[in-house]
Amino acid sequence: MLKERLFSREVFFEKYKIGFDHDGVIAETRTPVVEEYNKIFGTEHAVNEMREYRTLARWAEEDLGISKEVALKIDNHLWFERPDILLRAKPMPGAVEITKQLADREIFFPIITSRLSSYRQSTFEWYEEKMPWINRNQIIIRENDEIEGEVFKARMIEKRGVNVFFEDAPHHAKIIIRDTNAMVILLNNDPVLDDLAGDRMIRIASNDNQLPNLREAQATLFRG
Numbered sequence: 028m029l030k031e032r033l034f035s036r037e038v039f040f041e042k043y044k045i046g047f048d049h050d051g052v053i054a055e056t057r058t059p060v061v062e063e064y065n066k067i068f069g070t071e072h073a074v075n076e077m078r079e080y081r082t083l084a085r086w087a088e089e090d091l092g093i094s095k096e097v098a099l100k101i102d103n104h105l106w107f108e109r110p111d112i113l114l115r116a117k118p119m120p121g122a123v124e125i126t127k128q129l130a131d132r133e134i135f136f137p138i139i140t141s142r143l144s145s146y147r148q149s150t151f152e153w154y155e156e157k158m159p160w161i162n163r164n165q166i167i168i169r170e171n172d173e174i175e176g177e178v179f180k181a182r183m184i185e186k187r188g189v190n191v192f193f194e195d196a197p198h199h200a201k202i203i204i205r206d207t208n209a210m211v212i213l214l215n216n217d218p219v220l221d222d223l224a225g226d227r228m229i230r231i232a233s234n235d236n237q238l239p240n241l242r243e244a245q246a247t248l249f250r251g
């Protein structure tokens with residue numbers, strides 16, 4: 028459906044019901060997490076080295092010579108038990124621009140996140156502080172952790188009738204493609220899903236080995 032590329036922004040906004048992932052799409056959460064890891068362990072990892080799920084666990088195993096199990100605990104702690112770290116995140120490049128354009132046109136767009144329910148309050152606070160034009164009722168986050176994050180995300184995409192979803196994680200994109208009818212705009216340099224996803228996905232990659240963002244996505248999708 029989207030393969031023709033270079034839409035007019037107006038047509039795109041009118042034609043598709045857009046939804047966004049939060050971490051790595053709207054919020055640049057990797058930076059404060061990597062900074063905190065470096066601070067705790069005295070390392071100098073760069074944010075761009077964090078390209079896949081569980082990167083922190085891999086680093087911890089290598090840096091500290093610890094077991095995979097303990098390394099995973101460190102990964103879980105920094106991502107899932109420290110809302111204070113994620114509150115320091117800045118908006119991703121292009122995120123303010125596109126969400127404001129939608130808000131100015133009074134178009135409802137959900138932010139659908141796989142975050143744990145314990146992050147509800149801090150996620151609401153982040154939007155109140157960083158992007159106050161996004162209302163609380165647009166932020167879709169679990170109320171309990173009975174359903175797995177990526178399954179919840181896919182269900183909400185379906186339930187809200189979203190047909191274009193901006194996502195950064197290939198393992199989430201895979202579930203969305205499997206469980207919904209939505210097109211995924213994947214902000215990721217890794218071509219791992221390209222063959223499997225076919226015309227259900229447009230992947231936005233960054234030439235300079237940086238993490239792709241919504242600014243690059245807009246430059247790819249929209250004319251002018």
Ligand SMILES: [Mg+2]
Binds near residue numbers: 050052194195
């Ligand atoms: Mg994400």
